[in-house]
Amino acid sequence: MKISSINNAKVVYWAKLKMKKYRDIEHLFIVENEHLVEEAIKKGIVIEIITTDKYESSYPTYEVTPEIMKRISSLIAPPKVMAVCKHIVPSDISGNVLLLDRIQDPGNLGTIIRSAVAFGFKTIIVSNDTVDYYNDKVIRSSEGMLFNINIIRSNLLDMIELLRSKEYSILGTDVREGYDLRNLKKEKLAIIIGNEGQGMNIDLQHVCDGFINIPMSKNCESLNAAVAASIIMYEVFHE
Amino acid sequence: MKISSINNAKVVYWAKLKMKKYRDIEHLFIVENEHLVEEAIKKGIVIEIITTDKYESSYPTYEVTPEIMKRISSLIAPPKVMAVCKHIVPSDISGNVLLLDRIQDPGNLGTIIRSAVAFGFKTIIVSNDTVDYYNDKVIRSSEGMLFNINIIRSNLLDMIELLRSKEYSILGTDVREGYDLRNLKKEKLAIIIGNEGQGMNIDLQHVCDGFINIPMSKNCESLNAAVAASIIMYEVFHE
Known part of the structure; x- marks a missing residue:
């Protein structure tokens, strides 16, 4: 036509x-x-x-x-x-899970999706106030990897309860202290990445089983959210 | 006034x-x-x-x-x-060095600068055709870390010759094969990160002493350039 x-x-x-x-x-x-x-x-x-x-x-x-x-x-x-x-119909939670708390930048979300596929994560759960993953910039920066992973939009606290019932470990991120990410287990991991400016919501911090810390120089306060997520997922993937 | x-x-x-x-x-x-x-x-x-x-x-x-x-x-x-x-006056090359070959996205360049400071790299050399590091988006996504690292704009082949005379190892990146980045040495490293779409220029590939590979799932062809650079620098920084 x-x-x-x-x-x-x-x-x-x-x-x-x-x-x-x-x-x-x-x-x-x-x-x-x-x-x-x-x-x-x-x-x-x-x-x-x-x-x-x-x-x-x-x-x-x-x-x-x-x-x-x-x-x-x-x-x-x-x-x-x-x-x-x-719209892609989400499937059930499987594999390692990334939970995204209010990620606002479409480029960051797309990059995180791309890295999640690269490092074998099977499920991404985005908070209701995370940027729309059907936004054109998200799709573009995901390099189409959006189609290769299960993405669920939901209330994170509800999902954490569900993950806990499935025996997942719920880990937050902390810029100054926490577990060395070299010692992470390789399965049943649910990792929370917080908002670019404000980090993780306090309610989410309260329900974490622990926190992961990425060692870095004192000259820098924090990493880009997509970079932090990617480094953690890389460590989980690497033998 | x-x-x-x-x-x-x-x-x-x-x-x-x-x-x-x-x-x-x-x-x-x-x-x-x-x-x-x-x-x-x-x-x-x-x-x-x-x-x-x-x-x-x-x-x-x-x-x-x-x-x-x-x-x-x-x-x-x-x-x-x-x-x-x-404009900031560049100083001499020192510490570990990142070379950026035609990075085009200001967000990527800013993120790379931020990660370089986080992971203790002292010098970034950008090719003449890399996006301007005084671009407002670069400055913003670097979170001001632009002021905490020595950035040199130059012809990369010339700089590689200089680095070699100073006994640096020149390492490229390769999405499918190369050294496991867990085994990198910690000093006198000069790592080349290529253009977002096309990777490293062929002329640069020819002058590399070797290539670094980031292990990843077969479901994903490559990582975002800022993510790849950050993971490599993280591994160099981590004990």
């Missing part, structure tokens, strides 16, 4: 998906660029394709003008192909 | 410093927010202060309107105080 009017109802509808509000209402999101479209197809969540070119697939495909693509895209340089995707 | 006109020559001059071109010509840059202004004062590079409030200091201080602040600021929510600073 071809669409040439920028005011076409479909175009207006797609463009709205740039906003979290509409992604939540419609349970949809958009991925941009061929690589991410392919990943989304593999994941089985694509409902339609939008392209300025030809694109071979078994999905309904809309050929649009570059002007329309620009209207829908979140990128400065709009891609040749996008896919409209259904 | 008070400035109330948005067209005042000083205001126009300061606003231009948002652009790399003018920062390079004037050898100046701007830091925003009280914390960074304090860090810049400690470093001795401040030449004047701009504020919408009062600000006690021994530097020439300009009181401006919120409208003017908004014109000069790179932030959505302009700060109450900024400092115009001189």
Whole structure:
């Protein structure tokens, strides 16, 4: 199907998906660029394709003008192909778990997702006030790894209770003292990463079984949240 | 001194410093927010202060309107105080060295600088085509750590020759094979981190003494550049 009017109802509808509000209402999101479209197809969540070119697939495909693509895209340089995707249905908790408390920066969330897949974590639980993981910057900085891990949005305290019933160890992070992360066990770990500016919520600190400390120079107060999360996950993964 | 006109020559001059071109010509840059202004004062590079409030200091201080602040600021929510600073004069190479080959994302560069200070690296050498480290996003994501490390902008091949004459080991990174980073020596290390999309330049690969590999799951092709750099520096720092 071809669409040439920028005011076409479909175009207006797609463009709205740039906003979290509409992604939540419609349970949809958009991925941009061929690589991410392919990943989304593999994941089985694509409902339609939008392209300025030809694109071979078994999905309904809309050929649009570059002007329309620009209207829908979140990128400065709009891609040749996008896919409209259904929200991914979370599955049950499995493997090692990362809990994210109010991560605000989309780049940080995407980077954490990418590292979590790299280091074999199976589940990420994000607090309700963490940035939307269907945000285009999150998807981009995750390099599509969003499709390779189970992400659950929930109240963290409830989930910690559930994790505890499943015999997980609940570990927070502390910039000044705590367990050396070289001595972490390798399984049934649930690690909490706190907000970029304020760290972990006090209520969460109270329910931790212990805290992990990353040794660092006194010249630096703290690490970037995505870096801290990645170093801990790396240590869990490394033999 | 008070400035109330948005067209005042000083205001126009300061606003231009948002652009790399003018920062390079004037050898100046701007830091925003009280914390960074304090860090810049400690470093001795401040030449004047701009504020919408009062600000006690021994530097020439300009009181401006919120409208003017908004014109000069790179932030959505302009700060109450900024400092115009001189470029930092690089010092000689010392300690462990990180070489950055065409890092493009300001957030990545800032995060790498922050981690380098955290993990005791003394020198960062950035390629001429790496993003400007006086970019406001770099300064912000470095959390002011830019002031706590020696940063040199140069041709990397020239610097590698110099490092080799000083008996440094030149190590690249490789996503699939290489030394386990647990076995790295702790001194005289020069580690190269490549561009976010393309990795290390081929010319640089040829002059490496070896490559470091970060073990990771086959489900993920690579790590974010700032994460990879941070994990390596963490391993060098950790006993």
